[in-house]
Every structure is written in C-alpha cells, then in structure tokens.
Amino acid sequence: MDIQAASEQLAQRAGTLLTQRKVRCATAESCTGGWVAQVLTSVGGSSAWFERGFVTYSNAAKHQMLDVPWAMLSEYGAVSVETAAAMAEGALAHSEAGIAVAITGIAGPQGGTPEKPVGTVAFAWGATGAPTDTSLEQFTGDRTAIRWQAVQHAIAGLCRQLNRR
Numbered sequence: 001m002d003i004q005a006a007s008e009q010l011a012q013r014a015g016t017l018l019t020q021r022k023v024r025c026a027t028a029e030s031c032t033g034g035w036v037a038q039v040l041t042s043v044g045g046s047s048a049w050f051e052r053g054f055v056t057y058s059n060a061a062k063h064q065m066l067d068v069p070w071a072m073l074s075e076y077g078a079v080s081v082e083t084a085a086a087m088a089e090g091a092l093a094h095s096e097a098g099i100a101v102a103i104t105g106i107a108g109p110q111g112g113t114p115e116k117p118v119g120t121v122a123f124a125w126g127a128t129g130a131p132t133d134t135s136l137e138q139f140t141g142d143r144t145a146i147r148w149q150a151v152q153h154a155i156a157g158l159c160r161q162l163n164r165r
Helices: 002-020 037-043 057-067 072-075 079-091 145-164
Strands: 025-029 050-055 099-105 120-127 129-140
Touching: 002 037, 002 145, 025 037, 025 079, 037 050, 037 145, 050 057, 050 079, 057 072, 057 079, 072 079, 079 099, 079 120, 079 129, 099 145, 120 145, 129 145
Parallel strands: 025 050, 025 099
Antiparallel strands: 099 120, 120 129
16 A cells, blocks of 8 residues: 555544544644645545644744744744644644644755754644644655655554544
8 A cells, every 4th residue: 555545544544533532633734735634634524523724834824823933943943843842732722623733844855954854854743631742753755755754644643642532
C-alpha cells in the first residue's frame, strides 16, 4: 500500500474515532499546505467531525490566525515543536474543535540548514483539557514524499491521541 492510500485509511480511522468520542477536529498546517485537512475531509461524513483547517504558511499568518507569539517565532523559528504546540493551541482557541493537529516543517528542496535540514517537520496534537503532545521528525525524499510522510504522521498521531480519550 502506498503512503497516500495509507493516509486515507488513517483518515477513515480518525473519523470513526472522532465520531465515537463526539469530538470535532481542527488542523493548523504550514509545510503541508492543507493536505491533512484535504485527506481528512475526503472521508464521507467528515462534516460531522471536521471543524476547520488553518493554512498558515507564513510567520505572519501563524501570528495573526493562531496567535503564535513573534518572540517564539524569533527564538525557536517556525520549524520547532514550540511553534507547532502554539499552532495547535491556537487552532483550538480559534475554533469549536476539541482536538487539533499542527504541522510546520521544511519540505524542500530549498530552505534547509545544517541545524534543520530539509525533511525536518515539527508536529503537535492538542486537546481541550489535556497537555499538548509534540514530536520532531526527519523525513526523507523529495518535496512530495516529505509532505505525504508528514500527513501520515499527523493523522496517525491524531488517532493515537483519540485512542487515549
């Protein structure tokens, strides 16, 4: 099974879990440009559990739409678990969702540094009344492969969070 098909299967699983738990989901995406929201909403009936998606590609968008502090962006950079956590928490604060996933990373082919090479992606999963979980991953491949790996990791993490509820 390819990564796109696997991601779509995970989205169906997330939809089932969200429905069972009566929770709505929001996404806050940077390097994936809305792909997580697209994959989630490709599931029939997703309007019952998908609340909204934020595509915050620029730092200004992260600040304006999700209240990510400028000081945080300056200190840690856009690609950091700190920024991802603030994005997830901002998505919860600016939506009716009970759970949110956030992604920010470097899909390439440009933009990498020795400290944060192409393929570095930060994730956060936030839920109302629970601590925000984060992870920092290093994916390989071209831009499309990195983005699909990020989508799959984000939705798998969403399922893990929902299984804990």
